[in-house]
Amino acid sequence: MSDEAESGRSLVSIRTMEIATAIVIIAFAAVVMISNYELGAGWDSSGPESGYFPFYVGLILLISGAAILIGELTEVIKGRPSGGGSFVDTGPFVQVLRIFLPMIVYVIGIVYIGIYVSTAIFIGVFMVWLGKYRVIVAALFGIGIAVALFLTFEVWFLVPLPKGPLEALLGY
Amino acid sequence: MxxxxxxxxxxxxxxxxxxxxxxxxxxxxxxxxxxxxxxxxxxxxxxxxxxxxxxxxxxxxxxxxxxxxxxxxxxxxxxxxxxxxxxxxxxxxxxxxxxxxxxxxxxxxxxxxxxxxxxxxxxxEFVLWVNADTPYKTAKEYIDAVKSSPGKFKMGGTGSKQEDQIITAAIEQQTGAKFIYVPYKGGGTVNEQLVGKHIDSTVNNPIEAVANWRAGKVRPLCVFDSERMSYTAKITKDMSWHDIPTCKESGLDIEYLxxxxxxxxxxxxxxxxxxxxxxxxxxxxxxxxxxxxxxxxxxxxxxxxxxxxxxxxxxxxxxxxxxxxxxxxxxxx
Amino acid sequence: MDSFMSLMQGFSVVLVPGNFLYMLVGILLGVLIGVLPGLGAANGIAILLPLTFGMHPTSAIIMLSCIYWGALFGGAIASILFNIPGEPWSVATTFDGFPLAQKGRAGEALTASFTSSFIGALVAVILITFLAPIIASFALQFGPAEFFSVQLLTFCSFVGMGKESPFKTIASMMIGFALAAVGLDNVTGQLRMTFGFNELLNGFDFLVAVIGLFGIGEILLTMEEGLSFKGASARINPLVVLHTWKVLPRYWLTSLRGAAIGCWLGITPGGATPASFMSYGLAKRFSKNGDKFGTGELEGVVAPETAAHAAGTSALLPMLTLGIPGSPTAAVLLGGLLIWGLQPGPLLFVEQKDFVWGTIAAMYVGNVVGLAVVLTTVPLWASILRIPFSIIAPVIVAICAVGAFTVNNAMIDLFFMLGFGIIGYVFKKLNYPLAPFVLALVLGDKAESSFRQAMLGSGGSLSIFWSNWLVGGITALSMIMLFWPLISKVIGMVRRKGAHPVAAE
Incomplete structure (x- = not known):
């Protein structure tokens, strides 16, 4: 673990994140409300229609999102634009990306080359890259886990997981 | 032909x-x-x-x-x-x-x-079931009762706009009776709700209701088929599957399998x-x-x-x- | 006494070497199924069902029900160690279990969880043994209105719990409700919020969300704070079990309440998941240490685990006596009974005495064996935390991926999992509470269907929710729970006025 992340500068403040999140919530609420209003959000003789509950859920969400947003904006107007401190600093954020980006690649990998091969590669690469293990150790460990998964799910429990060209070659 | x-x-x-x-x-x-x-x-x-x-x-x-x-x-x-x-x-x-x-x-x-x-x-098969405590002995009696108080009888079924509700709708179209259709998640729950008298009838499959039929909790009125079921082994003391009349026999001309x-x-x-x-x-x-x-x-x-x-x-x-x-x-x- | 004699007979059926072996195999498989998220008990049993085809029905149900116990025990393991609930009913266990593990007290948390599970199950089995016929008919009292009132009670005993901003709590819960509504509306058969994407037909599964929010979210947070799990360096004391046992009797009231809630919700098919949430919520509200809940209180592990296991066990009662599954797992076992040539339902107790009492005896023995098995593995599980982060992190991600996929066999769920991971990370840093989110997601569509089923029955009139003593009572209780903070304040004020300044805190 030689590369302990140095903290670095603040990438984004908590206030900015709060405002951004509130805006996303409001947008989401609007989508929910519109789509359910179109579906029918009334109350007829057989009780509430399909869109009734989701519509009002959307409305309440909209109100609480707006309340959060207004609360944050008042703080900004009061002259505390970056109050609450830093949401994430550059260093830690890079750290987060170091696992999150591989995760995305991993999931895309599952779609195309199956879960077993992806898992072996993902674990192996991660161990070498961040754990500074020797390639051979990492490779063995990654393949070991993949094989264990394969035996557990595919062979013993008969649960099919996503498979790719390699498994097809092996007749699965 | x-x-x-x-x-x-x-x-x-x-x-x-x-x-x-x-x-x-x-x-x-x-x-x-x-x-x-x-x-x-x-x-x-x-x-x-x-x-x-x-x-x-x-x-x-x-x-x-x-x-x-x-x-x-x-x-x-x-x-x-x-x-x-x-x-x-x-x-x-x-x-x-x-x-x-x-x-x-x-x-x-x-x-x-x-x-x-x-x-x-x-x-x-689909069978019309009612709770055994109710007085209805035939499909005709039951449908007449439903007709005399429209919008009071509850028919329970699995899912919405699926087979159970289609049969219910067919009964309504043919007889002019009016049910409240209550959709549930699965046949087991529907049957339980019938035994607990939260609904008045179901069109459960035989397998979903047989246990409670044997125990005398529910009563079959008719089967939605052109002919009676072929199984003659006694399920309850005095009835086999074969003894359930077809709905057609009871004047309800609906078949659904x-x-x-x-x-x-x-x-x-x-x-x-x-x-x-x-x-x-x-x-x-x-x-x-x-x-x-x-x-x-x-x-x-x-x-x-x-x-x-x-x-x-x-x-x-x-x-x-x-x-x-x-x-x-x-x-x- | 009749029950007692029959039970003894049952023990003689169970305690033959062959059945004992099936029991052990069942428990071990169950723990494995419980640990791996996504591979739930219901699926696990369904998968193994065809294997029991040639077995004697009693042996078959012994093995399968032991898988169920094992899964109930095992569900807590990943929740406590990695914040990934292996089963839906272990979500509430993460609230305090994971913080305990972070403090280096994973062993204690595991012991408390296993022991409480056992106690919950024991209470439930005793209930089944002696009160089966009376209690079974209680389940029949529950129609849609009653179900809704129970779901309402679960919400009301849980909300208003955090110190977070009330708007954030509400927002979090509403997002859960909104996501729960995506997909096919069970009542009208209409599609909601799918926007023409077939991938959204399934809606958002609760387990996928939880794996993302908690599991992936936690990995991201851990990465940010440096490359290791907190509490990883904790010493593992083989005597941790005994030490924890010394403390546990303190929480007897919480256990008792949890067991009662669990039995109730298990018999009236409410399920183990709401039971665990309700028990946690009530424990938090009524415990002296209530405000410390969420930071690593043993009591916060005891409460949900007792309830979950009691519910899981008592869910088998309506299955045996009425032929009604009290839980998804019971539904699969019900199918099993048919495959083995038995007919569940009111006559089973009369016609298949050996089978029924063998099953009940197996519940006793299976839980004892299960407890012994899982307790001996406590140090082993706790030591997993010492594996370096750069190895365990990708393995956890892989297990999360497998879990998210197996829930619905849908590829899209993997991407949802990542999405929920980001939400979990951001929400946690911005102090949006996650618990209301998951509770809304797991109960949202159920509560909505019950409500609308009730409305269909009553012709749109709300009066159905106080139309009889049962539903009225539960609804009233929910209201009391909702306004409890207010009520307790009033009570406090009245008391203080009455008996002057005694122990002001």
């Missing part, structure tokens, strides 16, 4: 010809995936797992068979999955009525024509279909299967080839008509 027979002989002819030309018959090349477009524990799931168990016990399959449940969107998930695995003969799906009802009610794009028909295993059939992916070759037909014939020949069908009081109707296709086509049309009349079709966008 003669046209039908012609088509039938033609079908048999081609099947024969094919089976003769296929020198090395198809066999599964890897694990057979058996898709259940419904949740675990339901009727289709039970049947799929019974098949899996029988096949394993009697060594009918060289490759393993796995059952997976893809119940999302009233089964649409499972059907779309199979529809998207074009030409994959290692994938089969067991259907219930949602093969017809789901695309019609939701507009999700699939139809029975997307799949390669393999075989009809059984047909599942649910398909328990097998389909495979689109564009699957005939030799693979033949393989599965043969497999299911073997499965149905086992004593385990006979036990199972008797317990569930299925209508034993094994059907393959063009006859099966014709049945499915008719059923699809029937569902479309029934659902159109009841106003259950998805709105066109």
């Amino acid at each position: 003669s046209l039908k027979i012609k088509a039938l002989t033609l079908g048999v002819g081609t099947a024969l010809a094919l089976s003769m030309t296929a020198a090395n018959a198809w066999e599964p090349t890897r694990t057979v995936t058996f898709v259940v477009p419904a949740g675990t524990g339901g009727g289709a799931d039970q049947m799929a797992r019974e098949i899996q168990g029988v096949a394993a016990k009697h060594n009918l399959l060289k490759q393993p068979m796995v059952v997976i449940n893809e119940s999302g969107g009233a089964g649409a998930q499972g059907f779309l999955d199979v529809k998207n695995s074009k030409g994959d003969a290692n994938k089969i799906i067991i259907t219930l009525s949602n093969l017809f009802t789901t695309p019609l009610a939701t507009g999700v794009p699939f139809s029975w024509q997307d799949f390669t028909p393999v075989a009809m295993l059984e047909l599942d 649910m398909l328990r059939g097998i389909f495979s992916s689109p564009d699957v070759k005939q030799d693979a279909v033949d393989y599965y037909v043969d497999l299911f014939k073997k499965v149905e020949a086992t004593p385990d299967w006979k036990d199972f069908t008797e317990k569930a009081a299925f209508k034993q109707t094994f059907m393959t080839g063009d006859k099966f296709k014709q049945w499915v086509a008719d059923a699809a049309k029937l569902h479309h008509d029934l659902m159109e009349k009841a106003g259950f079709l998805a709105k066109k966008k």
